[in-house]
Amino acid sequence: MSLRESSPDESQGAFSEVFEECPNCERETPHDVRVRIRTESPASEFAMFSREPYRVTECRDCGRTEKVRMNNV
């Protein structure tokens, strides 16, 4: 009788990794995904709209980075 309770493949790492279509590689590749708040023209009267979260994905195969705005408004 053998019980296996521990799983050896525990995911580790600070960033999240997802598989996404890369237009450069023309296939699905692993991407590093980070979310950045980019501040644009902080001194303007539109300062309240200046902080927009960006989703930055970087292809691990070719290094292509893509920034996508996250605000759904």
Ligand SMILES: [Zn+2]
């Ligand atoms: Zn790529």
